[in-house]
Each structure stands twice: as structure tokens, then as C-alpha cells.
Amino acid sequence: MEQTGKIIYLDNAATTPVSGPVLDAMLPYFSQHYGNPSSVYGIARQSKEALDAARTQVAAALNCLPEEVFFTGCGSESDNWAVKGIAHKLAAQGKRHLITTSIEHHAILHSMAELEKEGFEVTYLPVDADGLVSPDQVRAAIRPDTALVSVMYANNEIGTVEPVAEIGAVCREAGVLFHTDAVQAAGTLKINVQAQKIDALSLSAHKFNGPKGVGALYLKKGLRLPNLIDGGGQENGRRAGTENVAGIVGLGKALELANAQLAEKAVHLEKLRDYVIRTVRQSIPNVKLNGHPTRRLPGNVNLSFEGIEGEGMLLLLDMKGVCASSGSACTSGSLDPSHVLLAIGLPHEIAHGSLRLTFGPQNTMEDAQAACSALQEIIPRLRAMSPVWDKIEKGEAKPLLG
Amino acid sequence: MQYSAKVMDHFSNPRNVGEIADADGVGEVGNPTCGDIMKMYLKIDGGRITDVKFKTFGCGAAIATSSIATEMIKGKSVDEALQLSNKAVIEALDGLPPVKVHCSVLAEQAVKAALSDYYRRQGVDPEPIVGKLVEDCHACEAAGCGAPQ
Numbered sequence: 001m002e003q004t005g006k007i008i009y010l011d012n013a014a015t016t017p018v019s020g021p022v023l024d025a026m027l028p029y030f031s032q033h034y035g036n037p038s039s040v041y042g043i044a045r046q047s048k049e050a051l052d053a054a055r056t057q058v059a060a061a062l063n064c065l066p067e068e069v070f071f072t073g074c075g076s077e078s079d080n081w082a083v084k085g086i087a088h089k090l091a092a093q094g095k096r097h098l099i100t101t102s103i104e105h106h107a108i109l110h111s112m113a114e115l116e117k118e119g120f121e122v123t124y125l126p127v128d129a130d131g132l133v134s135p136d137q138v139r140a141a142i143r144p145d146t147a148l149v150s151v152m153y154a155n156n157e158i159g160t161v162e163p164v165a166e167i168g169a170v171c172r173e174a175g176v177l178f179h180t181d182a183v184q185a186a187g188t189l190k191i192n193v194q195a196q197k198i199d200a201l202s203l204s205a206h207k208f209n210g211p212k213g214v215g216a217l218y219l220k221k222g223l224r225l226p227n228l229i230d231g232g233g234q235e236n237g238r239r240a241g242t243e244n245v246a247g248i249v250g251l252g253k254a255l256e257l258a259n260a261q262l263a264e265k266a267v268h269l270e271k272l273r274d275y276v277i278r279t280v281r282q283s284i285p286n287v288k289l290n291g292h293p294t295r296r297l298p299g300n301v302n303l304s305f306e307g308i309e310g311e312g313m314l315l316l317l318d319m320k321g322v323c324a325s326s327g328s329a330c331t332s333g334s335l336d337p338s339h340v341l342l343a344i345g346l347p348h349e350i351a352h353g354s355l356r357l358t359f360g361p362q363n364t365m366e367d368a369q370a371a372c373s374a375l376q377e378i379i380p381r382l383r384a385m386s387p388v389w390d391k392i393e394k395g396e397a398k399p400l401l402g
Numbered sequence: 403m404q405y406s407a408k409v410m411d412h413f414s415n416p417r418n419v420g421e422i423a424d425a426d427g428v429g430e431v432g433n434p435t436c437g438d439i440m441k442m443y444l445k446i447d448g449g450r451i452t453d454v455k456f457k458t459f460g461c462g463a464a465i466a467t468s469s470i471a472t473e474m475i476k477g478k479s480v481d482e483a484l485q486l487s488n489k490a491v492i493e494a495l496d497g498l499p500p501v502k503v504h505c506s507v508l509a510e511q512a513v514k515a516a517l518s519d520y521y522r523r524q525g526v527d528p529e530p531i532v533g534k535l536v537e538d539c540h541a542c543e544a545a546g547c548g549a550p551q
Binding site for chain 1: 437461464
């Protein structure tokens with residue numbers, strides 16, 4: 001739907017705009033410093049140095065060594081490489097059991113499903129109503145043949161932040177490798193792979209105002225996985241292919257900038273997040289906040305509205321210039337709503353009525369206010385044509401959300 | 403996924419939203435589990451549909467297909483309304499994305515459910531006239547009329 005006027009972009013968990021300083025850092029690497037980092041002459045050395053600098057920036061942000069950082073094409077690639085690589089490596093030692101959660105991103109869940117087809121056994125830990133998995137659940141699920149525990153750092157839909165350090169400690173004690181999909185956390189939360197006892201971690205540049213098409217995988221020193229791409233010696237020979245130099249420069253710069261301002265960013269995002277949650281709850285009846293009330297990403301709002309379906313909300317919001325997302329079936333391309341919303345125990349009809357608004361550093365309080373005003377108009381409009389809401393209003397059906 | 407201008411028009415300015423208190427036939431199809439419910443009300447006078455209203459819980463396509471279906475049967479005879487097909491609904495909307503085809507089936511079924519209720523109220527068994535209804539989205543999907551990706 002075409003719409004004119006200001007765009008209010010509130011889907012920063014999907015992707016973010018590349019920031020000015022990041023773009024400036026990247027631009028010289030397209031047509032000025034275009035040398036192949038594997039070559040020996042001057043302009044190639046500039047490219048090689050830029051890769052090294054970016055690796056150092058990532059290492060500083062994660063508190064690891066530069067040689068423990070591998071650049072990839074995206075967060076999904078990092079997830080696939082970590083999960084399948086560790087599974088295949090440890091299968092040789094007879095370890096064919098993997099542990100993950102029921103709310104992971106599909107990059108993890110579908111990788112696990114592929115491994116199941118190969119004969120691996122996977123335990124999918126359930127989460128509580130707020131989306132949390134406990135270290136005790138992980139401890140209880142670990143077996144002598146467990147190769148890997150993969151638990152996401154923070155959930156992309158409901159924003160719940162998992163107890164990563166505690167799970168890392170459980171895994172280290174049991175001698176089991178621990179991977180975390182930190183795609184939503186990197187550049188937003190303070191990560192320390194040493195203190196949190198993380199053996200492998202995935203991140204993606206475009207989630208923290210870097211470019212699309214570039215990610216990274218941290219692999220603890222000594223954890224040598226099967227090569228992802230065979231070919232040249234790039235990425236220590238494990239992921240061949242000429243590097244996306246400009247993208248990698250952008251990733252390094254974006255992560256460095258984000259990490260330098262974590263506290264300010266969190267204060268700003270939490271102010272917008274809490275304003276929307278408070279305002280919507282005060283002005284619209286039969287609404288529920290999905291995800292943990294406090295252990296949540298600073299920019300994540302996920303609400304379910306009773307009696308309506310998510311896609312209608314998105315279309316009407318779009319007409320007002322507000323970009324958002326939903327976990328409804330109609331937006332997932334199937335008849336089932338989001339697996340995350342079902343995993344936290346929402347009935348299908350409530351999951352269908354979910355709306356996710358995710359703020360970024362570029363958003364303002366005016367954006368948050370505009371989103372609330374739009375919802376105050378849209379929700380009653382959709383409810384007025386809903387037979388489900390009709391029954392609740394007439395007292396013929398009990399509301400699920402009080 | 404892109405909706406046609408016609409779908410967006412019917413979604414954002416739906417025709418005939420509401421209910422008819424003294425309806426001669428009321429039909430409801432779909433279920434909240436799969437995310438689409440359509441409820442259709444018919445006022446029928448001398449075998450002709452004189453008024454029609456709907457309420458729909460569902461996506462943009464579900465609302466648009468309900469809206470256009472009401473326009474397509476308003477003023478028509480019961481026999482003509484029985485001929486309304488999901489294909490005609492799709493054509494009238496200048497097409498639907500493949501994953502939304504099931505919404506057009508639901509609109510056709512909502513009309514048929516309301517007509518069945520009308521026949522029942524007349525003491526006539528609707529099944530030989532209207533046929534068996536597909537009232538569930540998963541049944542519709544299994545029948546291959548939806549095309550989820």
C-alpha cells in the first residue's frame with residue numbers, strides 16, 4: 001500500500017538503517033580500497049588491514065581474541081555453521097544429542113531438524129509463560145552423549161533475555177559446548193564470552209545499524225569446526241571466498257559504535273518501550289504484554305489484542321506510515337501463528353492478535369506517541385467488525401484477556 | 403506479498419459491515435484457531451437477498467473477500483447467490499496472493515452457510531441444495547484450496 005508522509009519505522013528487530021558513520025566507514029571499500037585482501041600490493045594491504053581492524057573491533061565487543069572471530073554472510077549462516085559444525089564434529093566422539101529451546105529462531109530450529117534427519121537426537125526445552133528457560137532445565141537435560149546446548153541470548157519476537165551466563169556455567173561444568181544466537185542482543189546488551197562461558201556465538205550486522213549480508217561467528221580457541229566453504233585461505237581456511245570487505249568494515253564499525261553507547265541506548269529505548277506499553281494498556285482494554293516484564297530487550301514491545309487478527313493491524317498501521325510486525329498466521333504464510341507465542345502458552349486466537357513494535361536509536365518519543373495514537377484508532381475499528389469481539393461485548397463469550 | 407488496489411479498498415473501506423437483528427439466515431465459518439472467522443447475515447424477501455451484513459475476524463484478505471462477497475450477492479436471488487464461487491470472488495478483487503486463496507473459499511462458504519440456515523428455517527434440508535460446507539480452514543488447506551508457503 002502506497003502511503004505518503006513520514007515513515008515511522010518500528011521494526012528494528014527485523015532490520016535497522018545503516019547509520020551515517022557506518023556508511024562513511026564502508027564507502028571507501030567499494031571503489032577506492034577495492035583490492036583483494038589476499039593479494040600482496042598496497043591497495044590489497046589496505047583491505048587486509050581493514051579486515052584485521054574489524055576483527056579486532058568485534059573481539060573487543062565480545063571480550064575474545066581476534067582469531068576467534070569468523071566473518072560470515074549473515075546470522076543464519078553463523079547459526080547453521082555453529083550448530084551443524086559442532087554436531088558433526090562431536091558425532092565422531094559418539095556425542096549425538098543436542099539441546100535447544102522451543103523459541104529459537106528458525107535458523108537454529110531448522111538446522112536442528114536437519115540434524116534429526118541425520119539421526120541426531122534433539123531435546124527442545126519448553127519455556128515458561130514469560131519465555132524464560134532455566135539453567136536447571138538445561139542441567140537436567142544434559143546427558144553423557146550431549147554435544148551442544150544452543151540457547152538464544154534474547155528472543156527476537158517477545159524480547160525475553162535468557163540467563164545466558166548461568167546456562168554457560170552449567171554447560172562449562174558439565175563439559176558441554178554452549179552456543180548462543182546473539183543476533184538480537186549484540187550491539188544492544190553487554191556481551192562477555194569469557195565471563196558468560198560462551199563457546200560459540202552468532203551475530204548479524206544489520207541488527208545494530210550495520211549493513212545487511214554480513215554476520216560473524218565467535219568460536220572459542222581450540223574449537224575447530226569442519227570448514228563451511230572449501231576453497232582459499234580466507235577466514236583461516238574455514239570459510240573460503242573473497243571477503244565482503246565493505247560489509248565487514250561496516251559490521252566492525254557498527255558494533256564498536258553500539259558498544260560504546262550501550263547504556264545510553266538502553267535508557268533511550270526503554271523510555272520509548274515503557275511509554276508504549278503503559279499507554280496502550282491504559283487506553284485499550286483486553287491487551288496483554290508478551291514476554292518477560294523486566295528481563296526483556298530495551299526496544300521490544302510485543303502485545304496481543306483480543307478479538308482481532310495481526311495482519312489487519314499491520315496494514316492499517318502501514319497506511320499511517322507505521323512499520324511493525326506480527327506473529328499471526330497470516331503474516332507467517334501458514335495457518336499457524338508464531339511458534340514462540342504458542343510456546344509461551346498463548347491460545348491461537350490471542351497469538352493471531354499479536355503486534356511487535358521494536359525501537360532503534362533513531363526513533364523518538366514522537367514516534368512512540370504516533371504509534372499509540374494509531375493503535376487507539378485502529379484497534380476499536382478492527383474490533384467493530386470482529387465477530388469474536390462482538391461475542392465478548394455481548395457477554396456471549398468470556399474474554400481470554402481481562 | 404502484495405494486495406491489489408481492490409483488496410486494499412475493500413479492506414480499508416469494507417462494505418456492509420454489521421449485523422441484521424431480524425435476519426432470515428445467519429452463517430458462521432472458520433475458527434479462531436486458524437485465524438479467520440466470517441459471520442454473514444441475510445435478509446431475504448420473496449427469494450431475493452434484500453440486505454446482507456458481515457463481521458469478520460481475520461487478515462486483510464479475509465475482510466476484503468467478505469466485503470466483496472456481500473456486494474456480489476446483494477439484490478440477487480437465492481439461486482444466484484448459491485452460484486457464487488471463490489474464483490469469482492478472487493476475480494472481482496483483481497486477484498489474491500496464493501497464500502490468501504483460502505480466504506475466498508471462506509467467503510463463499512460463509513454465504514452458503516447463511517443460505518443453509520435460511521433453508522433450515524424454512525424447514526428445508528439445505529444439504530441437497532447447498533452441498534456440504536467447508537467450515538474449517540485446515541479442512542480447506544487439506545483440500546488444497548489454500549496454498550501456504
